[in-house]
Amino acid sequence: MPLQSQAPLAEAAVQKTHNNTPVSDTVAKEKNKVPLLPYHIVLSIIFSAGLISAAFATIPDCDEVFNYWEPTHYLSYGNGLQTWEYSPVYAIRSWLYVGVHSLITLPFSRVPSINKSHIFLILRTILAGTASVSQAELYDALSRSVSPTVGLLFILISVPSAGMFQAMPAYLPSSFAMYFVMFGMAEFLKTPASLPRALTYFSIAGFLGWPFCLALVAPQFLLWAFEDGKARGAIGLIQHVARSTISPLFVLATVVGVDSLAYRKLVFVPLNIVLYNVFGGSDRGPDLYGTEPWWYYFANLSLNFNLMAAVAFASIFLLALTLAILPTGATRQQVVLLLPFYLWLGVFSLQPHKEERFMFPAYPALCINAAMSMNWVNDFVLFLGCKLKFKPKTARAFGASVVTVMLATSALISTSRTIAVTTAYSAPKTIYRFDRSLSGNICFGKEWYRFPSSYFLPVGARPRFIKSAFAGLLPGTFAEAETPFRDGTWKVPENMNDLNREDYSKYIPIEECDYLVDSYFSGREEHIESLEPNYILDLENWDRVTCQKFLDAARTPFLSRALWLPDLVYRDRRVWGEYCILRNKQKRRT
Template sequence: MNRRFKAEHLLLGILIIIALILRLGMALKFPNIFWADEIFQSLEPAHRLAFGNGIVTWEFRDGIRSWVLPGILAGVMRLTAWMGEGSTGYLIGVNIFLSLLSLSNILVAYVWGKKIGGTTTAFICAFICTIWFEFIYFSPKAFTEVVATHFLLPGIYLGVQKDLFITRNRLFLSGCFLGISLALRIHFIAAIAFALVYICGRDWCNKWLPMIFGILAPILIFGTVDAFTWSYPFQSFWLNIWVNLVEGRSKLYGVSPWYEYFIFLLKSWSWLSLPIVILAVIGFRRIPILGWLALIIILSHSLLAHKEYRFIYPALPMLLILAGIGTGELVLKFSRRWSSPQPKIIAIVLSLLLWTSTSVALLSRFNIYAPLNFSTFGTNLEMTHLYATANHLLALKSLSTEENVCGLGLWDINWALSGGYTYFHRDVPIYQVDKETDFKVLNSGFNYIVANLPLPSQYQNYTLEKCWQKTCIYKRPGSCKEIKEREINSVLQMSGN
């Protein structure tokens, strides 16, 4: 028994190390932007807290975002800046921190699989969560919905498992995790309300009270932070709902039909959606709460006009854990036909190889903004999300170590896809250069420019420094003259962006 216990935990430890390597390796090898919010709703305000400068978007001028996550990330940035020059050090630190948080999903998959089907199912569930391409891709990203998922799943597990430790303590801790998830992403309220009813039933005294107190504890902390950082307690909750749902501000960033999330899943998983869903349905019989919660998250977000794939991220590990339970059940059913252990080992290895090859295949075509197609493999990795705006980020990170930068121009690069001061890190003005006429006005404001297009022919005083494909850095000699009304924050404030 002792040998088996140690072997099980050794395997889990190996999976966790592999997961961390994959997540960090992906983030460092392929810097990219899936959606601008991962920079400007979390990392950029964190950089402003930690180092004093950053691009301020309308959300942080109007007070509809909480400072809790940016505050935590700011602390991580300050503590890890020593790990590399310029922006490199704290970006590595943030990636490590977010990747470590994401390991909670692997632990939940393992212990839940263990409860349902023993060590075999536990290892299969944890393995799937370790190697699945979307978890590797999104885990190091500072999206609130992604970070919220890392607390949501442990909260659900603690809520439904009755034999862990004292009921009230367990439910209070479960409530705390659910409360953190809700505070990070208020849109999960329907799913968390369902989880609360599912877990507690009619037992008001022993279950409802500790869970509600647990949920309220982190929400009160977030509300108190709002009171000190904005005008009112809980301002980032109610004002966010008012601005986006009542005033319809979110519609400015795109409106999609109600079924868009199902199209997103088809774009991401292709025809392999069918076997994944079948396996998840098999697993649903054993853990129905995960299936219902995944469906509620998808449907509740389908009611909102503005849709982004990341909004339903918590549904993905729920579906994949269910698919892992289904896979484990089929493997165990197959292996019971033979008395020797070899067929069972072969069945386990084959299932892991199939899941690994599926993940690699889907990663090679991962682009939910491409037209819907049902191919298995992609033909051009550079057309996937792995390379989205990568050249911009590499260019700005390169400039973060240049001491003689006195101003930066962005030519044919939208500020929202630039990486901001999170990658640039220099305490100098940034200017958006949209037209050739802007050069005449702004040329004196910067001595470096990052461009996706060749510079206008009349500006021969710039020399080409370095290129990443078509994204190039140009430098001119001389100093800079600050043009306050055209500096990026002034422009955003005047335009309301």
């Protein structure tokens, strides 16, 4: 079925209603499917945004630190924290995934003038750069296959969004999967589609990244199979698919081979991930780490995409309205492009355990839905202008104004959200840059989940945990290695379990701490005096090395913590606490 853009056709209908004038140059450009902005300009814009996110985005998820930054630090420097997921007994994390990232940073880590925090930023920049290229590829494919207007709207929605700001530089399989799903979708949208390349990208996203992301490509793959089957016949389709699976099988063999070599036993990590998360049983599985209500993702996406989230949610209804009212209708490709977002949102909303990062692979799909919805909104305005006998120029100007106001409002809200988060919660990532003389045991109690990784500690420092009110399983440590061979990848660590059952061997006595990272919020009572005292106020035993302000979310009104607004617009009602590195006075005396 030929792909057509709705906006130029509606515009042409308005012109024809008035004076039978020919289709304008803009319509002709839409029909020729020429992107409205050159590829290199779009890539530059996206990458500029990616550089900012790499430098300033926070790390809101401790899973990113403990399961990816720490194993990568272990491969690069011979020490780091180890979670139960990396025990060969469970093997639900891929050493190939972290190994590739470790190799990428290897040349930089051998330069004496580059410290570990620089390596952290370099890797984040590479991740943001990969995300930028995949996003630009998807823009180009949308522009050429669906509509130049939809392609441009996709960029105008995705680039300023708070959600993409957080997802682009995140060192997570869900972000990695997002990159390669975009690459694969771009290949599928091209005419003719390159099935081998598309399947290769999808296999990298699923086997090396996150296996659940393959659900996002099912609708488009089925559409391709339907259309290719009509052209080639059933036998031709099967032969085509069979020939195209060589690269995916190679990707799978590489993942299995490298991970099995690292664990020293045959493992299939993607399958282990699915078995644990879906078939783990009632006494284990992701629900042990917290559950959320069904509306969690609706609220989270509304914070990260604001107006565009609402527009994306409404895309199926706008499609129905388009099919019922507009003479131009919609193409099969447009209908199929709407499905992945709804499929992903529906499946993950049904799961009790929910986390923001689980939505990362679907962010591009959300932006596509919103882009097509905004295109249809413009169609409706032009259609109404036609019915109300407006001049074509007036109808076009009004439609453009409605779309521009909505996009600008969304971008401003997203920028406000991004500033609010980065100014409120950056202390755990930035506080270490003020003192590079840290050494010995750097301890974490109630602030264990905000540790930004060993990349922020000097070479002679090691992260350690003291007992707090938290009663779950904390990471242990890899066996430190001075040689290039990291036998911690295959040695079974002691006292690990997949039940989130607390292990007291993970703690050290507070007397052994050289430094302590802690927070203090005035006006709060100590939860359990013996476990979480206010160390910052204990001037007899602890010196303040450096402190930064940190948002007291419990005492800050919702609007003030959700968005940043200048004082001229809204009085700053944020309440601040302190986030500090403390030095043990007793250790100094000895």
